[in-house]
Amino acid sequence: AQSVTQLDSQVPVFEEAPVELRCNYSSSVSVYLFWYVQYPNQGLQLLLKYLSGSTLVKGINGFEAEFNKSQTSFHLRKPSVHISDTAEYFCAVSEGTSYDKVIFGPGTSLSVIP
Amino acid sequence: DTEVTQTPKHLVMGMTNKKSLKCEQHMGHRAMYWYKQKAKKPPELMFVYSYEKLSINESVPSRFSPECPNSSLLNLHLHALQPEDSALYLCASREEGVGEKLFFGSGTQLSVL
Numbered sequence: 001a002q003s004v005t006q007l008d009s010q011v012p013v014f015e016e017a018p019v020e021l022r023c024n025y026s027s028s029v030s031v032y033l034f035w036y037v038q039y040p041n042q043g044l045q046l047l048l049k050y051l052s053g054s055t056l057v058k059g060i061n062g063f064e065a066e067f068n069k070s071q072t073s074f075h076l077r078k079p080s081v082h083i084s085d086t087a088e089y090f091c092a093v094s095e096g097t098s099y100d101k102v103i104f105g106p107g108t109s110l111s112v113i114p
Numbered sequence: 115d116t117e118v119t120q121t122p123k124h125l126v127m128g129m130t131n132k133k134s135l136k137c138e139q140h141m142g143h144r145a146m147y148w149y150k151q152k153a154k155k156p157p158e159l160m161f162v163y164s165y166e167k168l169s170i171n172e173s174v175p176s177r178f179s180p181e182c183p184n185s186s187l188l189n190l191h192l193h194a195l196q197p198e199d200s201a202l203y204l205c206a207s208r209e210e211g212v213g214e215k216l217f218f219g220s221g222t223q224l225s226v227l
Contacts, residue, residue, distance in 0.1 A: 032213040043118070043204055043218030044157070051213040090156055099212045100145055101170055104156035 002027040002095045004105035012111045013081055021076040021108045023091030032099060033074040034092040035065055038107075044090065050074060061085070086112045116141060120205050120219035128227055129195060135222045137188040137205030145169075146188040147206040147216065148180060157204055163188060195226045 048059025149157035
């Protein structure tokens with residue numbers, strides 16, 4: 001069964017600084033990886049996803065992520081954060097033929113400091 | 115219309131009450147989901163409906179009863195809940211196919227007294 005780990009529960013960063021949010025997964029079959037963002041009192045929305053092909057994927061709001069199969073990682077990056085990026089970020093995975101089952105990691109709370 | 119609409123937004127119920135949560139989407143998505151989210155925690159998968167049939171039940175207690183009356187609607191019937199069931203209940207839908215993204219509603223904040 002698939003699982004997702006996000007090692008950093010909270011990440012404070014100054015405005016306009018770069019940020020990396022870490023995600024590691026475990027699965028015995030092919031995986032599909034996602035990053036979702038949740039703003040306060042809202043549902044989740046997709047930032048980006050990796051299905052296959054190029055290991056560097058670009059998403060909305062200037063975010064990008066790199067899939068590394070050997071390290072089973074899918075870290076999220078942004079070169080310069082804004083106050084509006086303050087939110088909860090969830091890495092998620094689905095796998096193989098069970099792609100309906102989308103499992104979320106524990107989340108990372110990003111706080112952008114002015 | 116790219117929205118998933120959930121009603122009500124807030125619900126307070128006693129442990130002996132029966133209530134229902136509703137979810138609606140008009141994007142033609144064939145898969146619909148219920149997730150439960152406690153504060154400061156990730157969404158936990160509860161149920162998945164695919165083509166109006168229950169395809170995944172993550173060992174959810176029977177006091178939660180899902181229903182998919184048609185391809186646009188998803189209900190979650192609640193009966194004899196416990197205070198620990200208080201949480202944000204999120205509905206989501208997705209298109210058919212590998213890697214299609216989930217569209218989430220804003221959720222129903224449920225408090226069980």
